[in-house]
Amino acid sequence: EDKVVQSPLSLVVHEGDTVTLNCSYEVTNFRSLLWYKQEKKAPTFLFMLTSSGIEKKSGRLSSILDKKELFSILNITATQTGDSAVYLCAVDSSSNTGKLIFGQGTTLQVKP
Amino acid sequence: KAGVTQTPRYLIKTRGQQVTLSCSPISGHRSVSWYQQTPGQGLQFLFEYFSETQRNKGNFPGRFSGRQFSNSRSEMNVSTLELGDSALYLCASSEGTGGKNIQYFGAGTRLSVL
Numbered sequence: 001e002d003k004v005v006q007s008p009l010s011l012v013v014h015e016g017d018t019v020t021l022n023c024s025y026e027v028t029n030f031r032s033l034l035w036y037k038q039e040k041k042a043p044t045f046l047f048m049l050t051s052s053g054i055e056k057k058s059g060r061l062s063s064i065l066d067k068k069e070l071f072s073i074l075n076i077t078a079t080q081t082g083d084s085a086v087y088l089c090a091v092d093s094s095s096n097t098g099k100l101i102f103g104q105g106t107t108l109q110v111k112p
Numbered sequence: 113k114a115g116v117t118q119t120p121r122y123l124i125k126t127r128g129q130q131v132t133l134s135c136s137p138i139s140g141h142r143s144v145s146w147y148q149q150t151p152g153q154g155l156q157f158l159f160e161y162f163s164e165t166q167r168n169k170g171n172f173p174g175r176f177s178g179r180q181f182s183n184s185r186s187e188m189n190v191s192t193l194e195l196g197d198s199a200l201y202l203c204a205s206s207e208g209t210g211g212k213n214i215q216y217f218g219a220g221t222r223l224s225v226l
Contacts, residue, residue: 034214041200041219042116043155048214088155092213097168098145098160098206100215105154 002027006089006103014111017079021106023089024071033065033072034100036088043088046074079110113139116205116218124224130191133221135203137184143167143208144186145215146178149200158201161186162208190223198225
């Protein structure tokens with residue numbers, strides 16, 4: 001059965017800290033891995049990764065994929081209170097059939 | 113471009129009733145996927161529609177159904193509601209073809225079954 005596992009499930013840090021969120025997966029056909037940030041309702045797209053070793057960066061956020069070891073990490077540097085959210089990792093294992101398999105999410109709380 | 117729009121935002125129903133949720137995708141997107149989000153199970157895939165055809169279905173009972181119209185808008189229906197159907201229902205739209213198939217989510221419909 002296809003599976004995506006995130007760790008830790010929750011994390012509390014202080015502003016300015018650096019955090020690393022983990023995502024491991026076991027799927028039959030890997031197409032891409034996506035990271036989303038969910039604050040209130042709608043998960044908002046952060047990154048899509050398809051190739052190993054390519055680091056994606058957007059400001060203080062970066063992510064890397066290891067297709068050999070089947071995991072991805074999401075790094076957030078110089079955290080701010082606005083980074084407090086649930087971070088979701090999802091894997092697309094289908095061929096254009098719209099199904100994403102999500103991990104449980106990591107709840108990040110950044111304290112002032 | 114406008115984002116994904118879901119209506120209504122909140123719904124309260126009683127057991128045994130049925131409910132219809134609506135999703136308008138981003139303009140030009142032909143794929144709409146539906147997910148159920150609960151604290152215990154996280155985000156679970158319900159089904160996906162592309163060009164009015166269901167291409168994929170998750171492991172949910174037949175009480176959960178959907179459809180897509182020619183303008184790509186989609187509806188999801190749940191019949192004979194149960195208490196366990198209380199959840200946030202999210203829809204996501206994407207282009208539906210090609211390699212870079214990013215799903216963009218709406219704000220969701222919060223369904224409470226009493």
